[in-house]
Amino acid sequence: MLEKMEGRYLKTFLAVWEQRSFSKAAEQLGYVQSTVTVHISLMEEALGVKLFTRLSRGVEPTEAGIKAAAYVYQWEQLGRALEAELSSDGEPAGIVRVRLLESLCVSVLPEFLQQFLKGYPRIKLRLETGFMQDIAEAVRSRQADYGIVPRDPESDDLHFTRLMEDELLCVASPELAARIERFGWKSAGEEPVLSFGSRCMYQTAAGQVLSAAGADHIRYTEFASLDLIRQTTAAGLGIAFLPAVTVKKELLTGRLASIPLDCPVKLAYGLIERKDRYSSPAGETFKNSLISSFATFPIQ
Structure with a gap:
């Protein structure tokens, strides 16, 4: 199986997974749609399962596709961590994906984000907002490295670190x-x-x-x-x-x-992450900086 798999197939899979559309995935990746179709077909052939069901508008992942997504996201995470490690010369570098509430992002985090990005210019933050259920699911499915939520989701697969009340x-x-x-x-x-x-x-x-x-x-x-x-x-x-x-x-x-x-x-805002996730140097730097920021300047 591995000899038939290429990294670009996995990137294409993630684009289709997130966009739920071959055409939108092609636009995101800069491919023509036929290239996306070929990549997914070759990946399905290598794995011996169907990954997506074609609908009248877009696609939906099959049960096998849902299972595969967890592993493909781990591959992506490790690839980003390896790339950052080899190119950073000891300085934290790479992409950290964070999901959070819009109300918290606007009211609490601007000063922290400004200072963090200034102090770690080689770390790129991808911030997306959503509701608590969406945030927890994004972290659970590895679409986000961290989430900031207004209460502990009390989930067996997620670790919650309290930030502020x-x-x-x-x-x-x-x-x-x-x-x-x-x-x-x-x-x-x-x-x-x-x-x-x-x-x-x-x-x-x-x-x-x-x-x-x-x-x-x-x-x-x-x-x-x-x-x-x-x-x-x-x-x-x-x-x-x-x-x-x-x-x-x-x-x-x-x-x-x-x-x-x-x-x-x-309310008890906190940071959530998967208990079994590999944490890159960039991710650990973000996490520790965020926790320290709230500990030093608690907003009650």
């Missing part, structure tokens, strides 16, 4: 917050909850809090970014449930007000 706040414009505090949580049910969508744990927590308070017919309005949620909430167009660290400035300036919750919702 925070609290989920219910915020609104000062006028709306005063009205809700005066008339109670039931009146909050009249206002839409501004959120990132049903897959976001903040919206789930909002529903639980409002339902427990007796609010009926909870309405949600979905926005794509943290900044839009903060702006529309400050304009009095609804309430939002957001981590305290993301609205610290708005609370200090009076643009937003926090409505006390009967049962505070605690």
Whole structure:
């Protein structure tokens, strides 16, 4: 089998796996689509199994393809680590792939990222945002080296390192917050909850809090970014449930007000990684720098 396998076939496999499309994989790799088709066919022939099922629009991995992906990602990781080790002259180098929440990326990490990239110019960070379930799955499937999540996923195959504690706040414009505090949580049910969508744990927590308070017919309005949620909430167009660290400035300036919750919702951000992963020097440098940054400058 190994004598029939080439590294470019594996790279093509990963592109198809991530894009779920032969044409998009070809565009990503700079190939014509027929080249992608040939690479996957040769890989399937070498392995003796079908890796993808062709659909009317795109492809889906077969059960064998899902199993193969874990090993191909390990190959890619080791290849990147070997390349970095041989070319770095002792200085950490290479690509580190990180998945994290958009709210944390915008509010907490900019200063750390600036200092880290300045201190380690040969390390390239690939940052992608997503919801907690997506982040955990990306790390689990080796599509990401590390993930930063708002709580421990308590998964047997993932290691969780606590970074900081925070609290989920219910915020609104000062006028709306005063009205809700005066008339109670039931009146909050009249206002839409501004959120990132049903897959976001903040919206789930909002529903639980409002339902427990007796609010009926909870309405949600979905926005794509943290900044839009903060702006529309400050304009009095609804309430939002957001981590305290993301609205610290708005609370200090009076643009937003926090409505006390009967049962505070605690968050514990942490770094997740596969327990069995090989950690490259670049990855270890990123991990240790991030942990040290939060230990030195805790954001509570």
